[in-house]
Amino acid sequence: xxxxxxxxxxxxxxxxxxxxxxxxxxxxxxxxxxxxxxxxxxxxxxxxxxxxxxxxxxxxxxxxxxxxxxxxxxxxxxxxxxxxxxxxxxxxxxxxxxxxxxxxxxxxxxxxxxxxxxxxxxxxxxxxxxxxxxxxxxxxxxxxxxxxxxxxxxxxxxxxxxxxxxxxxxxxxxxxxxxxxxxxxxxxxxxxxxxxxxxxxxxxxxxxxxxxxxxxxxxxxxxxxxxxxxxxxxxxxxxxxxxxxxxxxxxxxxxxxxxxxxxxxxxxxxxxxxxxxxxxxxxxxxxxxxxxxxxxxxxxxxxxxxxxxx
Amino acid sequence: xxxxxxxxxxxxxxxxxxxxxxxxxxxxxxxxxxxxxxxxxxxxxxxxxxxxxxxxxxxxxxxxxxxxxxxxxxxxxxxxxxxxxxxxxxxxxxxxxxxxxxxxxxxxxxxxxxxxxxxxxxxxxxxxxxxxxxxxxxxxxxxxxxxxxxxxxxxxxxxxxxxxxxxxxxxxxxxxxxxxxxxxxxxxxxxxxxxxxxxxxxxxxxxxxxxxxxxxxxxxxxxxxxxxxxxxxxxxxxxxxxxxxxxxxxxxxxxxxxxxxxxxxxxxxxxxxxxxxxxxxxxxxxxxxxxxxxxxxxxxxxxxxxxxxx
Numbered sequence: 001x002x003x004x005x006x007x008x009x010x011x012x013x014x015x016x017x018x019x020x021x022x023x024x025x026x027x028x029x030x031x032x033x034x035x036x037x038x039x040x041x042x043x044x045x046x047x048x049x050x051x052x053x054x055x056x057x058x059x060x061x062x063x064x065x066x067x068x069x070x071x072x073x074x075x076x077x078x079x080x081x082x083x084x085x086x087x088x089x090x091x092x093x094x095x096x097x098x099x100x101x102x103x104x105x106x107x108x109x110x111x112x113x114x115x116x117x118x119x120x121x122x123x124x125x126x127x128x129x130x131x132x133x134x135x136x137x138x139x140x141x142x143x144x145x146x147x148x149x150x151x152x153x154x155x156x157x158x159x160x161x162x163x164x165x166x167x168x169x170x171x172x173x174x175x176x177x178x179x180x181x182x183x184x185x186x187x188x189x190x191x192x193x194x195x196x197x198x199x200x201x202x203x204x205x206x207x208x209x210x211x212x213x214x215x216x217x218x219x220x221x222x223x224x225x226x227x228x229x230x231x232x233x234x235x236x237x238x239x240x241x242x243x244x245x246x247x248x249x250x251x252x253x254x255x256x257x258x259x260x261x262x263x264x265x266x267x268x269x270x271x272x273x274x275x276x277x278x279x280x281x282x283x284x285x286x287x288x289x290x291x292x293x294x295x296x297x298x299x300x301x302x303x304x305x306x307x308x309x310x
Numbered sequence: 311x312x313x314x315x316x317x318x319x320x321x322x323x324x325x326x327x328x329x330x331x332x333x334x335x336x337x338x339x340x341x342x343x344x345x346x347x348x349x350x351x352x353x354x355x356x357x358x359x360x361x362x363x364x365x366x367x368x369x370x371x372x373x374x375x376x377x378x379x380x381x382x383x384x385x386x387x388x389x390x391x392x393x394x395x396x397x398x399x400x401x402x403x404x405x406x407x408x409x410x411x412x413x414x415x416x417x418x419x420x421x422x423x424x425x426x427x428x429x430x431x432x433x434x435x436x437x438x439x440x441x442x443x444x445x446x447x448x449x450x451x452x453x454x455x456x457x458x459x460x461x462x463x464x465x466x467x468x469x470x471x472x473x474x475x476x477x478x479x480x481x482x483x484x485x486x487x488x489x490x491x492x493x494x495x496x497x498x499x500x501x502x503x504x505x506x507x508x509x510x511x512x513x514x515x516x517x518x519x520x521x522x523x524x525x526x527x528x529x530x531x532x533x534x535x536x537x538x539x540x541x542x543x544x545x546x547x548x549x550x551x552x553x554x555x556x557x558x559x560x561x562x563x564x565x566x567x568x569x570x571x572x573x574x575x576x577x578x579x580x581x582x583x584x585x586x587x588x589x590x591x592x593x594x595x596x597x598x599x600x601x602x603x604x605x606x607x608x609x610x611x612x613x614x615x616x617x618x619x620x
């Protein structure tokens with residue numbers, strides 16, 4: 001009999017759901033709204049209802065269980081420790097959803113779960129020790145060691161966006177600290193670096209016309225814009241050094257780069273690799289740099305893998 | 311029947327050996343010279359002979375096996391990838407010693423194995439996610455996740471002495487890079503920081519008399535020497551920030567500080583903690599800082615634990 005799992009990725013606006021076979025083929029995927037009102041008390045019941053509806057189309061006994069990624073620290077027991085975007089406090093996502101669905105559930109942090117998805121069916125295929133770096137509005141991370149997510153002792157494993165890289169940074173990061181990787185390597189960070197560079201003097205640049213965004217910076221870099229290239233060098237220096245430090249701690253086989261910024265493509269690697277190579281411990285030089293391939297579906301893939309591996 | 315294991319810690323000058331019961335009590339410990347001549351071809355036979363000699367005193371069947379720590383990158387299969395101090399190239403320490411002894415052997419990197427020892431019977435007792443930081447001539451590290459050593463994909467996991475912390479460092483680290491943690495937080499690093507500070511101006515200091523060593527610096531700090539305290543602040547800034555980065559990657563429960571420098575005692579924590587707290591991701595703030603307690607015996611304890619956990 002064919003077996004199935006559900007993968008669920010809870011975001012602040014929508015919940016993505018996917019039905020997978022055990023080989024990692026997505027058979028169906030859909031979304032429902034995330035109802036964050038009343039401390040998000042409807043979110044898990046809405047998910048349960050949506051899954052039960054879908055299960056009418058398949059044999060009940062064929063479903064192995066449900067994996068869930070949620071935007072907050074989730075410990076190894078499936079307990080989330082606050083998810084401000086959802087209005088959630090601390091409770092067991094795993095147990096709550098198991099009671100609603102009467103089937104096995106596994107839960108993890110959304111970035112960690114997405115990393116598992118990229119390892120299983122995305123840019124990290126074939127690797128078991130890898131770091132998925134998500135360069136979006138912020139910088140997220142997911143670390144996989146021996147094929148398993150590194151959760152960390154309090155669910156904060158892989159929070160690589162907030163490793164300290166720069167002394168004397170005057171602006172505060174969203175986390176409250178100063179000089180975090182996220183302040184330089186996220187889409188927001190690249191925009192900030194570009195605006196600082198533009199303000200420094202009157203050097204001509206395509207970036208002086210139109211909105212300064214991460215995409216505009218990378219488009220300008222590809223067009224040979226000198227000022228944009230200086231910004232890309234700064235980005236590469238921060239990210240390359242940041243990844244070299246992560247490698248010194250855990251010695252991965254591969255880094256997989258995803259998130260909106262990664263749409264710029266392989267050119268990102270051209271700017272970060274020289275700084276990685278110059279600063280990393282020699283035993284960690286032979287690492288692969290890959291682009292993520294699953295986009296916004298990484299979360300549902302990883303959630304499905306989480307329950308398959310339980 | 312009582313069961314036993316042997317723990318072996320191979321150093322460049324001596325090999326330490328210990329006989330342990332399964333509860334972690336050391337029943338006997340001794341040393342033999344490390345014969346590094348002829349590419350170190352005698353080292354493992356010497357160890358085998360010494361163990362066989364000791365086994366005459368106990369029941370053969372009571373011995374579970376032998377754990378070995380060696381000074382080089384050792385992968386998950388017990389293969390060492392060059393150990394320059396021993397004259398060794400790449401070969402399976404595990405299989406070679408198993409053939410000599412006809413019993414199970416496990417092998418790991420010496421720093422990683424020592425970390426396992428501190429977790430089992432030393433300063434890290436009670437923790438399963440921890441980082442052992444050895445501040446000696448260099449800075450070594452061992453990372454334990456879920457009670458298991460983090461080996462890394464090529465045996466370079468936990469090489470935290472060589473994470474990059476300082477741009478623009480003019481002197482080279484032993485690894486060839488510039489600005490590694492080891493250049494500021496090792497005994498040699500502290501001495502270097504002190505000599506730089508002494509050369510900067512003529513400020514009075516007890517360090518101007520006698521040899522400038524890490525011990526002299528900490529003795530002067532304890533005596534209230536202002537210049538030495540400035541050096542301790544620099545040391546604390548580098549180590550505190552370095553540990554904050556490691557925490558951002560793997561979110562440990564505890565850091566255990568060992569090595570010669572740790573003989574200065576709890577005062578080390580007074581200097582590093584403020585910098586850790588100021589730079590670490592908030593989810594990793596509740597970490598414990600402990601001193602290592604096993605000293606030079608951490609390696610044999612950890613080697614014994616390695617074979618017990620096999």
